[in-house]
Amino acid sequence: MRPSPLxxxxxxxxxxxxxxxxxxxxxxxxxxxxxxxxxxVDNVSFSVPPGxxxxxxxxxxxxxxxxMRMIAGFLEPSDGDIQIKGKSVLNVPPNKRPVNMVFQHLAxxxxxxxxxxxxxxxxxxxxxxxxxxxxxxxxxxRIGLPGIGKxxxxxxSGGQKQRVAIARCMVxxxxxxxxxxxxxxxxxxxxxxxxxxxxxxxAAFDTTFVYITHDQSEALVMSDNIAVMNEGRFEQMGxxxxxxxxxxxxFVAGFVGDSNRWQGRVTRIEGxxxxxxxxxxxxxxxxxxxxxxxAGDMAQAFVRPEAIRIAxxxxxxxxxxxxxxxxxxxxxxxxxxxxxxxxxxxxHEAIEVNLPQSGEFANLAKGDTVHIGWSSDQxxxxxAGGL
Amino acid sequence: MIPSIPQPKVLxxxxxxxxxxxxxxxxxxxxxxxxxxxxxxQFPSLPWEGFTWNWFFxxxxxxxxxxxxxxxxxxxxxxxxxxVGVSALSVAVGLSNxxxxxxxxxxxxxVLYVLMLLPLVIPGIVLGISILVxxxxxxxxxxxGFRWDVEALRPGLxxxxxxxxxxxxxxxxxxxxxxxxxxDRTLEEAALxxxxxxxxxxxxxxxxxxxxxxxxxxVVAFLMSFENFNxxxxxxxxxxxxxxxxxxxxxxGSTPLLNAVSLxxxxxxxxxxxxxxFFQKRGR
Amino acid sequence: MRREAKLGLALxxxxxxxxxxxxxxIPHIDLxxxxxRERVGVGKYELSFANYLTFFNEPLYLWTFMRTAVMSILATxxxxxxxxxxxxxxxxxxxxxxxxxxxxxxxxxxxxxELVRTFGWMILLRETGIISNVLQYAGLASGPVxxxxxxxxxxxxLVYTSMLFMVVPLVTTLESLSDEVVEAGYDLGGxxxxxxxxxxxxxxxxxxxxxxxxxxxxxxxxYLTPTMLGGKESLWFTELIYSQFIVRFNWELGAAFxxxxxxxxxxxxWGMLRLTGQSLEKTMG
Numbered sequence: 001m002r003p004s005p006l007x008x009x010x011x012x013x014x015x016x017x018x019x020x021x022x023x024x025x026x027x028x029x030x031x032x033x034x035x036x037x038x039x040x041v042d043n044v045s046f047s048v049p050p051g052x053x054x055x056x057x058x059x060x061x062x063x064x065x066x067x068m069r070m071i072a073g074f075l076e077p078s079d080g081d082i083q084i085k086g087k088s089v090l091n092v093p094p095n096k097r098p099v100n101m102v103f104q105h106l107a108x109x110x111x112x113x114x115x116x117x118x119x120x121x122x123x124x125x126x127x128x129x130x131x132x133x134x135x136x137x138x139x140x141x142r143i144g145l146p147g148i149g150k151x152x153x154x155x156x157s158g159g160q161k162q163r164v165a166i167a168r169c170m171v172x173x174x175x176x177x178x179x180x181x182x183x184x185x186x187x188x189x190x191x192x193x194x195x196x197x198x199x200x201x202x203a204a205f206d207t208t209f210v211y212i213t214h215d216q217s218e219a220l221v222m223s224d225n226i227a228v229m230n231e232g233r234f235e236q237m238g239x240x241x242x243x244x245x246x247x248x249x250x251f252v253a254g255f256v257g258d259s260n261r262w263q264g265r266v267t268r269i270e271g272x273x274x275x276x277x278x279x280x281x282x283x284x285x286x287x288x289x290x291x292x293x294x295a296g297d298m299a300q301a302f303v304r305p306e307a308i309r310i311a312x313x314x315x316x317x318x319x320x321x322x323x324x325x326x327x328x329x330x331x332x333x334x335x336x337x338x339x340x341x342x343x344x345x346x347x348h349e350a351i352e353v354n355l356p357q358s359g360e361f362a363n364l365a366k367g368d369t370v371h372i373g374w375s376s377d378q379x380x381x382x383x384a385g386g387l
Numbered sequence: 388m389i390p391s392i393p394q395p396k397v398l399x400x401x402x403x404x405x406x407x408x409x410x411x412x413x414x415x416x417x418x419x420x421x422x423x424x425x426x427x428x429q430f431p432s433l434p435w436e437g438f439t440w441n442w443f444f445x446x447x448x449x450x451x452x453x454x455x456x457x458x459x460x461x462x463x464x465x466x467x468x469x470x471v472g473v474s475a476l477s478v479a480v481g482l483s484n485x486x487x488x489x490x491x492x493x494x495x496x497x498v499l500y501v502l503m504l505l506p507l508v509i510p511g512i513v514l515g516i517s518i519l520v521x522x523x524x525x526x527x528x529x530x531x532g533f534r535w536d537v538e539a540l541r542p543g544l545x546x547x548x549x550x551x552x553x554x555x556x557x558x559x560x561x562x563x564x565x566x567x568x569x570x571d572r573t574l575e576e577a578a579l580x581x582x583x584x585x586x587x588x589x590x591x592x593x594x595x596x597x598x599x600x601x602x603x604x605x606v607v608a609f610l611m612s613f614e615n616f617n618x619x620x621x622x623x624x625x626x627x628x629x630x631x632x633x634x635x636x637x638x639x640g641s642t643p644l645l646n647a648v649s650l651x652x653x654x655x656x657x658x659x660x661x662x663x664x665f666f667q668k669r670g671r
Numbered sequence: 672m673r674r675e676a677k678l679g680l681a682l683x684x685x686x687x688x689x690x691x692x693x694x695x696x697i698p699h700i701d702l703x704x705x706x707x708r709e710r711v712g713v714g715k716y717e718l719s720f721a722n723y724l725t726f727f728n729e730p731l732y733l734w735t736f737m738r739t740a741v742m743s744i745l746a747t748x749x750x751x752x753x754x755x756x757x758x759x760x761x762x763x764x765x766x767x768x769x770x771x772x773x774x775x776x777x778x779x780x781x782x783x784x785e786l787v788r789t790f791g792w793m794i795l796l797r798e799t800g801i802i803s804n805v806l807q808y809a810g811l812a813s814g815p816v817x818x819x820x821x822x823x824x825x826x827x828x829l830v831y832t833s834m835l836f837m838v839v840p841l842v843t844t845l846e847s848l849s850d851e852v853v854e855a856g857y858d859l860g861g862x863x864x865x866x867x868x869x870x871x872x873x874x875x876x877x878x879x880x881x882x883x884x885x886x887x888x889x890x891x892x893x894y895l896t897p898t899m900l901g902g903k904e905s906l907w908f909t910e911l912i913y914s915q916f917i918v919r920f921n922w923e924l925g926a927a928f929x930x931x932x933x934x935x936x937x938x939x940x941w942g943m944l945r946l947t948g949q950s951l952e953k954t955m956g
Binding site: 390391402403406409410412415417419420430490491493497500504505507508510512517518520522524550552553556610614617621630641649653656657659 | 675676679680682683684686687690691694695697698699701702705753756757760763764773775776777778779780782783784785786787788790791792793794795799801831834850853854857863866867884885888891892893894895899909912913916917922925926929930932933936937940951952
């Protein structure tokens, strides 16, 4: 390709973070970890550019904690390399690595007060006392908790502890901050607030964050880039939008966001459009988005509840290539996220559909007949391997 | 240093070697005592004169085995009697104490709890002499005032039992209290809700839950009583429990008979400990 | 309901009150009163400090007292030093079955009486004992070596006999230290020494204190080990108490000795608690 002088103008503007520019803060290549016969992490490669927020999202036991512990130095990779700022850290012990970690249960030292906790790493680095006091004060200021330095760890609320745990790492100005599901122990309300706060802390400290979680909404809200992990491998890496709207694999489609899901057989292919006959007897049309599929293949189809239109009359859905007439079996009221379950007349399973909040369905009741439909672009079809 | 922190191999191996050495140190005296129970010699020392069962079953001089040695058998009986008495008393009082500290709040509870712990930090020999002095003075007073001779207040098994009970109760209280602390009070409330009376709820729900701890406390109390020396030494009368009887013999010079008794003690207490572990496993 | 609760409280308080008053407080007050008596004639006594004066004026008594205290402190520190790495190994370096097995192995020797354990050391250490024989066999000694009846033998016996009471509280507290906290210590730049000093030891403090208190008490009040392993010249304070009570039948002086022992042990326990900022409930309960 010929470099065009204007190319830069068409690329999404990179956030002007570090001067280092080209070398990624963290680069893992062909990272593998085996425990006996099981392979916990299987040939995983990724790069995290400076100043970005990178998440690894996956169900428990998928190997994401193993990756994190290898980066921190608590596990030795069986294969592959970990580079921080372009330098391999494989032979660097955890206490010498330029990464710090916010642990799952935060691991604040209960035998020390807040000040001593935050100053711990600085004392290890041998900084003079005065400088430690200043830095600790600044850090407390930055996390919005000035003056709590003399308190004990267990006198803080969950959210405060969270911030202290981050400050304790950030005073050391690490190249990469690792966060191991730190929101897991908080209650729902606080978790929602901390998501926003974490993101702004990351911007404030302007440090590369690597975050692991099993909670998709945490990953979607905060990250610049997300890797979805399953059984030791990365299924897909991309922005939150990519993962949500253009999942590469059936696992990603099922794991990120809610979906109606069908198992069936491909009956027809026309360009990018696929017709699937589900095991439950529903015929639906979807898109393969470039994935190799052939008539007769077993396939899985995913349709998000919000991608389905609901209508009182069949004529309103004329533009959709999959339409179903059915009865409302359940109303799942949840404010703005309210849904209905629609049971098709053909007798297949109920389909979850988002309810528009514009008022036209305010009187919908159980047993009402409705029409639903979606365009085939909204239905993702994947080959179901080995079924 | 934990396994997830990389360490030099030398350090890891050195550490494991130290721990191994420690266990050798722990095991050595016991192995030695046990082995010489089978030495066909008058002395529990080298040279090894060959294997014999005589120190267990021998019935003629000079090798009279444990099972034919009247005084030792009687001492074992005395010890068992004392230990059962002490254990039963301590578990009963310990149970009551555990409920007192767990279920009630009253003025001075904190102070009382500390007082309850005190027997643990009083040297056993001081416990012994204080009870000896007090009981003798009461006995003397009763004799001088009323011409009553209260045998129980003179050195003897009653005082031995009371003396051991005085500090073993603290341990029983702690063992039972620890489990009661973990008890989910709503279980009792559920029983009340289902129509049980308060005492019935405790009898049918709480006590079965506490059973492993009570058995554990009983066994611990039994073992502590059986091997108690300091307190017993000051309170003992003519009937000597086993440790005192063995001590007296050991002062005169040892024969492998003592090794044989020791081996039996080891086997006995190991069995008891296994029973306790079994019950605690089930209680989990 | 309230009356019922009051009745329950009274019922549960009774055994505790009887136990503590009849077996602990009254006897100790009585012991104190007896220690303040001076025998002036047959069956005649006067209130005086004579027994305590005897204690302070007789160098042998005072020397034995100090010696017992110092050796007990020494034995406690030795036990702690030996037990700590082992407890840490059991609590943090091994997991699952191995952990349970090692812990059990630590307990085994203490299911048998102290007498048996001491007897074992006698067989090992005496002139005709195993170690002496092994040394001769290995050519490291030309004749029988007597290793019994000296302070080192007493020390070995005391440390051995106290080990369990140090290992159990240490393992319990160290086990409650989560791996995460140790890892955080390293992650933030700490090394083995600083993590030990700033994280592990402060965390284990309640266990260390409770272990030290119990071990110190056991050493101070031990009679069997010094007598058997230290011989007639072992000069242990409990032996003085025993001889005043049982041999000399001088209960007044013996009571004063007993009280001095009690004061010494209370002072050191209290000092240890103060020094480390712990409380008796926290370390013992």
